[in-house]
Amino acid sequence: MLKGYTLPRSPLGKAAATPAPPWHYSSDIVGAEYWTDPAATAALLPDGLSPDPKTNGHVTAVFLDWQFTSQNEELLDPARYQYREAFVLIDAVWRETPIVFCPYIYVDNDAAMARGWTQGFPKRLGSVFQTRSFAAPGLAAGQLRPGSRFGASLSAHGERLMETRITLHQAEPDPRVIFGRPTVNLRYFPRLAAGQQDRPAVNELVLSITDNLTIVDMWTGEADLLIPEIEDEELHALSPMSMGKGFRCSMAYSVTDLRTLEDFQA
Amino acid sequence: MMPLVTWTDSTEEDQGMLKGYTLPLSPEGEANIVPTPPWHYSGDVLAIEFWTDPQAAAACLPPGLKADQCADGHALGLFVDWQFTAQDDEFLDPAKYQYREFYVLVDAVWRDTPVAWCPYIYVDNDAAMGRGWIQGYPKKLASVFQTRSFAAASPAAAPIAAGTTFAGSMSVHGRRAAAGRVTLREQVPELPAALLRPTVNRRYFPRLTAGQHDQPSVNELTMVVNDDFKFANCWVGEGKIALPKTAGEELDALAPMRVGSGYRFSMSCTIKDLKILDGLGS
Numbered sequence: 206m207l208k209g210y211t212l213p214r215s216p217l218g219k220a221a222a223t224p225a226p227p228w229h230y231s232s233d234i235v236g237a238e239y240w241t242d243p244a245a246t247a248a249l250l251p252d253g254l255s256p257d258p259k260t261n262g263h264v265t266a267v268f269l270d271w272q273f274t275s276q277n278e279e280l281l282d283p284a285r286y287q288y289r290e291a292f293v294l295i296d297a298v299w300r301e302t303p304i305v306f307c308p309y310i311y312v313d314n315d316a317a318m319a320r321g322w323t324q325g326f327p328k329r330l331g332s333v334f335q336t337r338s339f340a341a342p343g344l345a346a347g348q349l350r351p352g353s354r355f356g357a358s359l360s361a362h363g364e365r366l367m368e369t370r371i372t373l374h375q376a377e378p379d380p381r382v383i384f385g386r387p388t389v390n391l392r393y394f395p396r397l398a399a400g401q402q403d404r405p406a407v408n409e410l411v412l413s414i415t416d417n418l419t420i421v422d423m424w425t426g427e428a429d430l431l432i433p434e435i436e437d438e439e440l441h442a443l444s445p446m447s448m449g450k451g452f453r454c455s456m457a458y459s460v461t462d463l464r465t466l467e468d469f470q471a
Numbered sequence: 472m473m474p475l476v477t478w479t480d481s482t483e484e485d486q487g488m489l490k491g492y493t494l495p496l497s498p499e500g501e502a503n504i505v506p507t508p509p510w511h512y513s514g515d516v517l518a519i520e521f522w523t524d525p526q527a528a529a530a531c532l533p534p535g536l537k538a539d540q541c542a543d544g545h546a547l548g549l550f551v552d553w554q555f556t557a558q559d560d561e562f563l564d565p566a567k568y569q570y571r572e573f574y575v576l577v578d579a580v581w582r583d584t585p586v587a588w589c590p591y592i593y594v595d596n597d598a599a600m601g602r603g604w605i606q607g608y609p610k611k612l613a614s615v616f617q618t619r620s621f622a623a624a625s626p627a628a629a630p631i632a633a634g635t636t637f638a639g640s641m642s643v644h645g646r647r648a649a650a651g652r653v654t655l656r657e658q659v660p661e662l663p664a665a666l667l668r669p670t671v672n673r674r675y676f677p678r679l680t681a682g683q684h685d686q687p688s689v690n691e692l693t694m695v696v697n698d699d700f701k702f703a704n705c706w707v708g709e710g711k712i713a714l715p716k717t718a719g720e721e722l723d724a725l726a727p728m729r730v731g732s733g734y735r736f737s738m739s740c741t742i743k744d745l746k747i748l749d750g751l752g753s
Binding site for chain 1: 511512513514515552554555556560561562563564565566569614616617618619621622623624625626627628629636637638639640642652699701702703704737738739740741
């Protein structure tokens with residue numbers, strides 16, 4: 206009689222790390238696109254994906270301030286359902302389709318981590334922050350206008366892993382300039398049984414499905430991005446060789462599903 | 472063998488080698504907990520007005536302030552999402568200079584002036600706590616959160632629109648000490664005077680010297696001086712607030728007997744001064 210969409214399952218089903226879908230998300234985004242060593246991005250691709258010869262080495266680094274709700278007014282419990290996230294997306298190809306793959310992602314909330322693992326986002330814990338935009342004008346407001354600057358940072362275990370600063374130049378009416386490709390993840394859950402630890406219980410290439418995707422107030426400009434070399438981390442391998450656009454926007458979508466591209470267990 | 476502690480005479484040359492507005496002073500002046508004013512603030516605010524036991528409100532007033540006989544225990548509970556900057560692009564270091572705050576203001580009177588007195592305030596950032604102490608805000612650390620409004624429409628966006636509910640919460644050491652909700656009804660051109668009384672604080676810094684623990688080094692009644700006070704997107708609606716009994720806190724003594732309106736607005740201001748009202752003596 207235990208209930209719940211995820212562990213821990215419980216008599217009332219309230220203890221689960223995340224409530225069941227549909228999951229509704231709203232966010233503010235600060236990010237930068239850039240080019241890294243194509244060998245570094247190629248080295249991160251799972252079976253089923255191959256480098257995109259047209260955009261080899263292209264990376265999008267994204268910092269998000271999230272607010273989440275499911276069906277029970279979770280957005281009114283900001284301590285539990287607001288969170289911050291940072292990740293990188295690398296260009297790749299699935300069959301003939303240009304996609305992005307998410308090799309690394311960090312979040313500061315356990316419910317978001319549980320949803321991420323369920324979706325195939327390889328989430329770890331990190332401390333993530335970004336400059337916000339406030340409505341009342343002032344030097345601290347971070348206004349959306351030409352010349353405004355935003356900073357964002359990711360740290361894990363007390364070490365800075367990635368930081369960016371962007372300067373807005375102009376509003377960008379077409380968000381596909383930055384977010385033009387579907388996201389592919391690897392759902393992966395290992396076995397612990399001796400002798401089977403290299404044979405995961407779940408190993409699926411999946412396509413993220415975002416319902417009602419809405420991106421507004423996109424601005425683009427210039428960006429700097431730094432990925433320091435940290436012991437026991439591999440994010441540094443994706444350090445920029447040249448920078449593209451910096452961007453800032455707001456985004457919303459809902460998740461109720463995904464599409465399995467390849468089931469490596471089948 | 473080297474002595475464990477060496478003493479050198481202070482000289483003119485020593486003084487001024489360390490820099491900084493507050494402790495810790497340091498060779499480059501970058502280590503201090505708070506940079507030098509002016510301090511610029513932007514924030515989103517949930518404000519809930521309520522009436523507490525007038526005796527409880529009077530009991531938290533310092534010398535120099537009197538209970539406002541007209542107020543009948545009127546008070547405000549405020550949740551604020553803050554972004555800060557001084558002169559060196561501090562707002563581009565959001566990890567250090569964004570923070571969240573909850574505080575209570577109770578109506579009082581200084582001489583013949585209606586004022587708001589801040590008996591309790593909680594914040595999640597050390598730089599904000601340092602600035603608060605310097606201003607006389609009695610800040611302690613806590614976890615503070617509030618529902619935000621995002622631009623892209625979704626069930627999670629909390630649009631600034633009639634019917635939207637915003638919530639705030641404050642916990643001290645893992646125990647919930649305040650929770651509030653504001654359900655927006657209508658936009659208003661400006662905030663009511665009840666929210667805009669000048670704020671009075673008590674700058675207070677004790678001595679540690681034996682026999683002088685009750686003779687503080689600093690003990691002043693002060694009035695906050697806000698420059699460039701700006702408000703935007705002011706909405707009024709239904710307010711709710713609870714101040715549960717929490718170990719080690721006395722906030723619950725101000726628990727609401729009845730609750731009035733709730734407000735949600737954005738504000739900005741600059742702090743570079745204050746007004747000393749009374750030296751309260753040591």
